Structure formats: structure tokens, C-alpha cells
Amino acid sequence: MIGLVDCNNFYASCERLFQPRLAGRPIVVLSNNDGCVIARSDEAKALGIEMGAPAFLMEEMLSSHQVAVFSSNYTLYGSLSDRVMQTLHMHCHTVEVYSIDEAFLYLYDMPHISYEQYAINLRAAVKATGIPVSIGIAPTKTLAKLANRYAKEKKKALGVHVLDEQDKIDEVLSSSAIDDIWGVGPQYTKLLQRHGFKTAMDLVRAPEEWIRKNMTVVGQRLLNELKGIPCIEMETEEAPRKNICVARSFGHLLSEKTEIAEALANYTAIAARKLRKQHSCARVINVFLQTNNFRQQDEQYFRSINLQLPVPSSSTTELLQYATKALDLVYRSGYNFKKVGVMLLELIPSNQVQSGIFDQRDRPKDQRLMTEVDAINRSWNGKELVKFGRQSGGRRWTLRQERLSPCYTTRLQDVLTINI
């Protein structure tokens, strides 16, 4: 059987854990730069606040309903997510961390305990971290997703639902809308609704030829999963990424090249660190620069450029040189820029790098330097203690985070202070 553990309104739950007076109050969390709503508590959903709604259009509504508004604090969410996932690893041998707030569990036969009792115990164990979760258990991943949704909506107090009999599977299939099925996106939803499908049950009852013809092999797989035949494997090892992109909007519009270069240098350092973490080197670096296309009063500009490295590299020093060169090529003065980004492409494993005949660079030295820098920064709790000159400056590019909560679990000066 497959279990799906999903944190309930994860970001809102993280914030609420340290502010109990927010119990029962609506909470929303905003995207980077406090742009739009990316997470809502149940109370906020009940107010009709939509995902992706721009915060600045709702100021009045948010304050009149006393909605607690937070900037996204990924340091905090990441730390609490780790606690949840570690707890799952303690209770299950095979865990696939699917996202920051979701994990699949592979469950062997349990002769001494029912699946339901196991899930109830697991839920209590995770609750001790402070984060409430719901658990769905079913023969396939797709059904486990539906079971989880059912637990959240219809068995709130228990928070657990197990599909171990056909009757229970049928009940969930009949009560799940087409677009609630994992893997059915907006395109398929439209297609299926046009042909009169309403629930997951309608899909299961459809003729296989029709599904194969209209939804290809993807649909066939989906159909099997809904029928209880596992088609989607557990993926417990994170596959190395094929490219790495770091791009963020600035906290303010920027025109000065030096300020943009500073942001780019910081993004490049992050990207290079990710690259080294997965033991890859990049052959190509892409830099792009753009204005804000929502500001109609501004003249618009977008340019992107690829530079090929003579020898694939993962050294921050070298990547910074190319990023700077790329920015020189795409930058034009006189625009209000909103975003700069760097992408590392054509990644290869670092032990498969071919050196160049005319290569002048002392690569072993680069590598030693980067190993030391990574080690120092790691030992300082991920804070960037050692950085490159180009990364420092006025920091005008940094995110706007006006309603950021403290990093309660990772910074001693931020721990919860209790007045007694």
C-alpha cells in the first residue's frame, strides 16, 4: 500500500504554531516581495481569498476581516518541513519526499496493526512536531492522493482515510471531481468535462480505447492507478537536476548596473552552490534581464544570452566572471528593471569533465577553494559567511518582506520569547 502524508495548510500552520492567538483566525502567506497570496488557512479560504490573489488589491478586505498576513519565511518552513520528514523516516523505511509539505510512504504488510491504526499513530507522532497532517492510504499513489483529500474534507477530526476495500475506493472515486485527480491538469479537465465526465468514477467507467485515444498513454496510466494498479513508482532518490535557475524579482525597480550586478552575483553564488551540491559542472551559463511588463508607463526590455564556458565548471569565481560578462552584454541603461536571473545549463557530472588543451586555469586550486568556502558556510548554519566581493553592496535588490516572522528554530536571537 502507498501512504500520502500531507501537511494541512502548511505555511499557515508553521506561522500559527508560534502565535497561538491566531487559532481560528484567517492567515495568508504572500509570495516573494509580498506580491500575491500563496498559502491560506481554512478560515482564509472560507473568506473566499483565492490563491494567487494580489495582496495590494485586498488591503482593505484583509484588515477588515483581521486576516493575519505574513511574508513567506522559507527558512522557517524548511526547518519545520525537515522535522516532519525526519519523523516520517523514523516510522517508515521507504519515504519519497514529494514537496516541502507532502511525502509518499511505501507500506509493507503490517501483520500486527491495521493501516488505519498505523496512520493514526503516525499522525500523532507528526503532530508532536507542531504540524498537523492528514494521511491517505491506498493501493496506488493516485488513489492515496484522493484518500488524503477525503480525509481532509470528510474526516477532519480523525485526519486519516484508508482505502483497503473496493467499496471504500468506489465511494472516494464517486465523490472526487475530475480536476481533483492528481495528474489531471486544466487541459484534460476541459476535455473530460466537454465529454460529460464529472467524477473520478466516470473516468474509471470510461472505455479504455477512448482514454488511450484521447489522453494517450498518460491517460491509460492514470486509469490503471485509479483502478488500483500501481503505475507510478516510488522515487526515493532525488534525481540530479538537468539545469539550475536562480531568478528573483527585486524589492525595488533598479536601473543602475552595479546594483543589478550585485543581485546577479548573489544569484550566481546560490546557483553554483546548488551545482556543487549535486556534483555537477555547467557547460553553459544563461543570464536574462527584464523590466516589469505590468508597468505600462515604463518602456519594456527583455534580453537573455547564453555563454559557453571553455571547460565545464562549478567554481563560483569562474561562473561569476561569465555572469558579469553576460550582464555587460544584455544590460542597457535607462530602463526600470524588475528581475535578473541566471541559469546553468548542459550540466554534466563533475567527474566527467574533459579538460581543454589551452586551459590556463588552475582548476584543482579552484576546487580546493570552493570546497573550503562551502565547508565554512555550511558550518555557519548555511549563512553565507564567506562570499565574493561582487556579492556585496547596498543590497537594494533584496526581497521586500515587510511581514516576515522570526526564524524561531534556526536563529538564537529569534527564538520565541515568553513573558511570564
Add this chain to the structure above:
Amino acid sequence: MEETIQKLARTSTVIPFYKIIAAGFPSPAQDYSEPEIDLSKVLQPNPTTTYIIRIKGDSMREANMPDGCLAVVDRSIKPYSGAIVLAVLNGEFTVKRLVKAGRNWVLHPENPFYKPMLISEDADFQVWGVITHTIVDQK
């Protein structure tokens, strides 16, 4: 003297010096080595359910909890009578000793200048976690 040095320099070869190789006796302790005591294991045996908080105020002074100290809270421990807890009473955090008095529960301060609080039945009350250690800076 100068001549001798020059003569030596002409005739001698440079031998690269790589690293120091230990040539003495192996330590008799090496088969018995153990990792150092890890304070974080003492303070948080359950790291996934443990949080650190800072105490402001002196109502728990006599329970070794002076103003400004750090406290370790474990959410996985079931609250019991006599435990010092981080509690939430009507939406507000507090730290007190949880005591069962007859049929009632009381939040008991550890300082004669403060009064115990009876937890009334209609109160919104919840134990957030049990305090397992306090860390006091003695410098």
C-alpha cells in the same frame, strides 16, 4: 663560511618535503576511542519535537528559571502534574508549573510574589510542550 655555503649549494640536490610521517609508537588508546559527549543529545534527545524559547520575567525564579534564561521545550512529552510547561491560556503563552489540585488544574508560579492561576473549565487552555531543561548563563 660564504664559500662553504656556495659550495654546498652547487653540490646539493633539493629533496621535496611532502608531509610529516609519524614514526613513533601508535597510541595505545586508538582502539578505545569514543566520540566526545554531545551536549545537544543531552538537551534534546528528540530533536524533531524540541524547541528553544527565552524566558522574560521572574515568576519562575525559584525553579531555576531566572529572567533571560533559555528553556528547552519538548512537545512529545505528555504533560503531567508537577511538570513545568509552556502553556497557552486564552491565546497567550505562559510558563508555569502544572499542578493537579483535587479536580482542578492549576498553573503554579515559582515565586511567592505571584499568585497561582486556576484553569477554569471554560478557559481556552492547551499545553504546548513540557520544559525539560533550562540553560542559565552563569558568567
